[in-house]
Amino acid sequence: MPIHDQGYRRYTGTRTPRGRAWAVITTAGLRTFFGKRAFLALLLLSWLPFVVRTVQIYAAANFPQMAFIAPTAETFRQFLNQQDPFVFFVSVYVGAGLIANDRRANALQIYLSKPLTRGEYVLGKMAILMTFLLMVTWLPAMVLLLVQVSFAGSLTFLKSNLHLVPAITLLSFVEATMVSTAMLALSSLSNNSRFVGILYAGLIFFSDALFVVLRAVTGESRLSWVSFGNNLAQIGDAMFRVPLRYSTPWPVSLLMVVALVVTSGLILKKRVRGVEVIA
Amino acid sequence: MADTAAPVVTLEGVTVVYAKHAALSNVTASFPAGAVGLLGPNGAGKSTLIKTLLGFVVPERGRMQVLGLDVARAPLDIRARVGYVPESDAHIPGMNAVSFVAYCGELGGLPRVDAVQRAHEVLFYVGLGEARYRNVETYSAGMKQRIKLAQALVHDPDLLFLDEPTNGMDPRGRDEMLELVHDLGHDKGVNIILSSHLLPDVEYACDHVVVIDKGKVAAAGPIAALKQPRGRVFELRVKPPAGGLEPVLARLTAAGLECHATDEDVMRVFVPGDGGAREVFAIAASAGAQVRHLRPSVPTLEDVFAQAVGEE
Numbered sequence: 001m002p003i004h005d006q007g008y009r010r011y012t013g014t015r016t017p018r019g020r021a022w023a024v025i026t027t028a029g030l031r032t033f034f035g036k037r038a039f040l041a042l043l044l045l046s047w048l049p050f051v052v053r054t055v056q057i058y059a060a061a062n063f064p065q066m067a068f069i070a071p072t073a074e075t076f077r078q079f080l081n082q083q084d085p086f087v088f089f090v091s092v093y094v095g096a097g098l099i100a101n102d103r104r105a106n107a108l109q110i111y112l113s114k115p116l117t118r119g120e121y122v123l124g125k126m127a128i129l130m131t132f133l134l135m136v137t138w139l140p141a142m143v144l145l146l147v148q149v150s151f152a153g154s155l156t157f158l159k160s161n162l163h164l165v166p167a168i169t170l171l172s173f174v175e176a177t178m179v180s181t182a183m184l185a186l187s188s189l190s191n192n193s194r195f196v197g198i199l200y201a202g203l204i205f206f207s208d209a210l211f212v213v214l215r216a217v218t219g220e221s222r223l224s225w226v227s228f229g230n231n232l233a234q235i236g237d238a239m240f241r242v243p244l245r246y247s248t249p250w251p252v253s254l255l256m257v258v259a260l261v262v263t264s265g266l267i268l269k270k271r272v273r274g275v276e277v278i279a
Numbered sequence: 280m281a282d283t284a285a286p287v288v289t290l291e292g293v294t295v296v297y298a299k300h301a302a303l304s305n306v307t308a309s310f311p312a313g314a315v316g317l318l319g320p321n322g323a324g325k326s327t328l329i330k331t332l333l334g335f336v337v338p339e340r341g342r343m344q345v346l347g348l349d350v351a352r353a354p355l356d357i358r359a360r361v362g363y364v365p366e367s368d369a370h371i372p373g374m375n376a377v378s379f380v381a382y383c384g385e386l387g388g389l390p391r392v393d394a395v396q397r398a399h400e401v402l403f404y405v406g407l408g409e410a411r412y413r414n415v416e417t418y419s420a421g422m423k424q425r426i427k428l429a430q431a432l433v434h435d436p437d438l439l440f441l442d443e444p445t446n447g448m449d450p451r452g453r454d455e456m457l458e459l460v461h462d463l464g465h466d467k468g469v470n471i472i473l474s475s476h477l478l479p480d481v482e483y484a485c486d487h488v489v490v491i492d493k494g495k496v497a498a499a500g501p502i503a504a505l506k507q508p509r510g511r512v513f514e515l516r517v518k519p520p521a522g523g524l525e526p527v528l529a530r531l532t533a534a535g536l537e538c539h540a541t542d543e544d545v546m547r548v549f550v551p552g553d554g555g556a557r558e559v560f561a562i563a564a565s566a567g568a569q570v571r572h573l574r575p576s577v578p579t580l581e582d583v584f585a586q587a588v589g590e591e
Contacts, residue, residue, distance in 0.1 A: 008404045008467050011397065011435035015388040018355060024385045032373060097372075105416075106369035110430060113333055113363035114386040115355045274335030 021116035025124025030131060033094060042093060043135065046086035050140040053079055054147050061151040071148055073161045077240040079141055080171060084229070086136045087179060092200060094132050095183035097193030098125045099272065104191040112274035122184065122268050129180040138172035167239040175232055178257050182228070185264035188271035204228060221246035224253070231256045285347065286311050287438050287470045288332060293341030295327055295494075302327040303338070304494040310472055314464030316481030316502070317474040318584060319491040325474040326366055328491065329440045333363060346437055359388055362431030366442040366474075368423050370415040370430075376402055377411045380429045387434025394433065401429045406455060420447035424456060432463075438470040439463065445480055453480075460484040482580040490587040498587035505583045510551040512576045513559060520567035527566040534562050539585040545572065547582060 033039050053075070060070040102108055111121050145165070149158055158164070186203075187196050211227040224230040224246035234253035237244045244250060288310035295303040303324045317325050330336045332345055334354035343350040345357045371379050377398050384394030402411040405425040410418070415426055424444055431439055441460060445453040461484045464471040475481050481488055482502060490498040498505060515538075519527055531538050536559070537549040550558060556573055563570045 008432065008463065009400065010468065011389070011393070013390070013393050015359075016385075016390055018359070018388070021386050024382070028382055101372045105372045106365065106367050107371050109335070109363070109365050109367075110369050110371065110383065111386065112335065113358060113361075113365075113431075114383065114434075115359035115388060116386060117355065274333065275330050 018115060019120070021114065022120040022124035022127065025111075025121065026127040026131070029098070029125070029128035033128070033132065039093060042086075042089060043132070046083065046090065046136045047140055049079060049082045050144060053144055057144070057148050057151050061148075061153075071157070073164055073240060074242050076141060076144065076164055076168060077236060077242055079144060080137060080168070080236065081233070083137050083140070087133055087175065088201075088204065090132050090136055091129065091179050091183050092197040095129045095180065096187055096197040096200065098128065099184055099187040100190050100193045100196050103188070104193075108272065109274045118269070118272045122272055126180045126184055129183060130176045133176040133179060134172055137175060138169060141168045141172065163241060167236075167241075171232075171236045171239050174235060174257065178228075178232065178261055181261045181264035181268075185267040185271075188268055222248055224248045225256045228260065287346055288472065289344045290328075290332075291342045293328075293331065293343060294339045295324075295331055295336055296339050297327075301494050303331065306341070306491075306494070306496055308489050308496045308499060310489065311487055312470050313487065314460070314471040314473065314485040316485035316488040317472055317491060318478065318481050318488050318580075319476060319497075320588060321476055323476075323491045323588075324494040325476075325491055326442055327494075329363070329442055329472070329474055333358065333361070333440070359434075360437045362434070362436035362439045364424075364427045364431045364439070364441045364444050366446065368420075369427060370423070372416065373414075375412050375414050376407055376418075376426055376429070379415050379426065380433050383430040384433035387436075389434055397433050397435075398429075401433050402426075404432070405429045405459060421449060421452040424448055424452075428456070428459065432469075436469065438472065441471065441473045443475055444473070445475070445477065457484050478579075478581045478584055488580065488583070490584055492588040498583060502580055502583075506577075506580060510549055511555060512582060513548045513550065513556065514545050514572065514574045514576050515548045515559060515563075515570070516545045516572035517563055518569040518571055522567075524568075527563060527568045530562050530566040531559075534558070536562070537586065539582070547576065547585070549582070549586070 053071075056069050056075075057071055059066040102111070108121075112118065142165075145158065145168070149155060182203075183196075183200055186200050187193070190196050190199070207227040208229055211224055211230055214223045214226065215221055224234060225248050230246060230248075231253040234244060234246055234248055234250050235257065238250040286309040288308075290306050290308045293303055293306045294301060306324075306328070317328065319325050327336060331338055332343055332350060334350060334357070346360055348357050350357060371382060374382065377395070380398035380402060381391070381395045384397055385391055387394075389397065399408075399411065402408055405428050407422060407425050407429065410422060415423070418426060424447065428441075428444065431441075444460065445456050448456060457480055460471060460473060463469040464484065464486075471485070473481060473484055486501060486503075488499065488502050488505065489496060517524070517527060528538055531548065535551055537551075539547045539549075548559060556575075559573060560570055
């Protein structure tokens with residue numbers, strides 16, 4: 001008689017409540033990417049501007065002759081602008097394969113045969129990318145604010161710029177949401193993550209180039225809404241209460257961001273299915 | 280153990296249409312508890328039926344119940360209690376077998392610690408114990424079938440949908456897979472619906488069968504009962520006359536006998552009622568054919584299948 005029967009046994013333990021499957025997907029995804037050295041290097045690199053800004057704040061706080069580089073509200077706006085290239089690279093690295101790889105491996109029918117909805121699946125995948133994007137935008141910006149407070153030794157700057165906390169938070173979340181939904185939608189369109197990455201880059205650069213051409217033709221920046229990046233920049237400027245860089249009203253830019261998120265949602269609703277029916 | 284009285288799956292007038300093609304046409308069927316084979320030729324609608332029961336495909340018409348739950352109203356409750364082995368290769372990319380199966384266990388509602396523990400157990404059960412730390416993408420076709428079974432079992436389902444689980448397996452692997460399915464269905468209290476176009480697979484692993492053809496149920500019932508002769512079955516080989524075999528077949532069919540070709544040059548002839556060998560000899564002689572081989576035979580599931588789908 002075997003000491004331990006390696007046959008199949010029925011499960012007698014307790015099960016977790018329904019509705020947490022998205023967290024399982026997110027946790028597994030985060031674990032996977034944290035295990036990749038190249039990605040960790042990218043994350044570390046994305047904090048380089050933070051280190052530079054920390055040195056700037058330290059110098060301004062400790063050396064009177066360096067007061068001219070003292071941080072202002074605009075410093076934090078610029079900091080988030082500087083993070084945009086890292087947002088792009090993290091989005092491509094993490095996001096391109098989130099659904100495309102599952103489609104390639106026919107994993108969707110595995111996922112959707114478990115007790116989770118399509119919405120939970122998308123939420124779980126989206127939370128992976130959003131977490132990393134917030135680690136590149138919201139987290140360093142908020143830590144930078146704390147660094148400013150600690151180096152200055154007073155809350156004067158924070159009190160006079162209290163809008164920075166909601167502005168950093170809101171802009172970071174709007175950016176992460178827009179980028180995540182758009183990237184997931186693109187990822188759901190293909191089985192090839194490289195193709196998705198190229199497609200995403202193409203859309204970003206094409207929309208920027210289109211705006212440059214239109215501005216050159218019309219001589220004004222009212223058509224900045226054609227560029228995904230410009231819409232975010234415009235909304236960000238409004239949130240940080242700095243002068244708007246384009247003549248497009250910021251609600252128009254906001255509307256474009258909402259339209260992009262809704263369109264992405266519709267694509268995901270159509271593409272994330274347990275079975276692909278070709279009519 | 281599952282309730283042996285109530286059926287585990289019922290379908291009432293289910294119709295599924297892809298574009299203009301009816302994949303399932305007004306299907307009404309009942310799958311009893313235990314191991315049930317879903318038998319049919321390729322394209323009959325077997326996979327569509329399973330995907331409809333899982334909620335992947337929404338039917339145009341009809342009602343379905345799985346384990347007493349309405350598919351339209353409680354799909355998540357159903358999926359928490361069923362396991363699904365898809366026909367095509369399917370895995371979560373970038374994971375080894377333990378991570379993959381444990382992950383599926385967590386998605387199925389197990390706490391992480393239990394999911395990992397059961398992943399190890401289930402992988403040993405399906406015969407992948409030694410390969411459980413290998414990336415699933417490096418697995419052979421047979422191993423991929425086993426890992427699909429493991430991910431479907433890890434959360435301990437009451438009902439297991441197996442869609443062509445022996446595809447791509449070598450003879451030994453196929454036998455082992457069928458042994459697992461038989462064990463699950465007969466000794467472990469897991470209800471099984473085994474979709475296959477391979478008659479021996481269904482005959483070995485299942486007690487009941489639902490034969491589906493062109494989107495309709497062609498026959499259903501216990502395999503033993505379906506195999507009961509409603510007449511007599513003979514293996515027949517003839518030397519055809521100068522006009523070829525067609526006139527002989529036409530005479531046999533006209534006399535009410537059913538003829539089905541086999542892989543060899545022997546055909547299986549069903550003689551309804553009390554008819555016997557003399558009747559076959561007489562018809563062959565009248566058609567000018569020489570009977571070279573005539574032997575009484577035991578009806579098989581293949582005969583049931585051939586009769587049900589009207590195979591020539």
